[in-house]
Amino acid sequence: MNKQDSATDSPAVQSSGSGLEVVEVCTGPDPTASVIWLHGLGADGHDFEPVVPQLMWPGAPSTRFIFPHAPVRPVTLNGGMAMRAWYDIVSLTGDRDQDQKGIADSVNRAASLVDQERERGIEPGRIVVAGFSQGGAIALQLAIRYPETLAGLVALSTYLLLEHRLDNDRHQANLNLPVFVGHGTTDPMVPFFLGESLATRLRKMGHPVEWHSYPMPHAVCPEEIADLSAWLRKTLD
DSSP: GGGGGSSOOOOOEEEEEEEEEEEEEEEESOEEEEEEEOTTTOOOTTTTTGGHHHHHHHTTTOOOEEEEEEEEEGGGGGGEEEESSSSOOOSSSSTTTOOHHHHHHHHHHHHHHHHHHHHOOGGGGGGGEETTTTTHHHHHHHHHHHHOOOEEEEEESOOOOOOEEEHOOOGGGGTTTEEEEEEETTOOOOOOHHHHHHHHHHTTTTTOOOEEEESSSOOHHHHHHHHHHHHHHHHHH
16 A cells, blocks of 8 residues: 555544554444554555455454554664654665564554453454554564464565564464465565565464465555455454
8 A cells, every 4th residue: 555545534543552653443333353454664554544444344343443653763774764664674685673672662562452452342362463564574473472362464565574583482372373465476675485485484383374466566456455355254254
């Protein structure tokens, strides 16, 4: 998504117990499920807000979508320019996980959003953690470490951080967490092989992975949204 694609009449930005500002979209009264969706580098919580109606299906449960804004911080890759980022990125090579302090901070903040949904009455097994690109990398770190069994993980156009710590850090509660992985075959920002590697690694760890590739760059497309909607229906219906 591009920010210019966002809805013109957007929900108000709210504060949260995580210290992050969030955009909330509820598909009906008294939600019984939640999707926490982290945006990519330089975007914000409004980025994926417009796809919510396309993700729902007839008879879908009332769902609360939570789109947090990442903190504003300097990003080395972009010449030190300050922008919304879940952690600093030094390069587009294998050094994406160098900012381990920033990664840990964002994982903890995202975990607080999950905790907050539980406090609002949503069972962990009705919570999906999702993310695109840099946000997907954080979502993955959170989901496999969370101490209660979640509904699922959505990893779009993203990559694996801190792979050397995965086996030790993952939590027993989410050893069988279902995962949707989608990636563009012409992605210039996060090369396609990283998405393939992610899906393969998660399968080897025992996760039921639904893998999809699309003829697109670093983006989402209608076909991916339709596939994700079908996966959410299996996961939450």
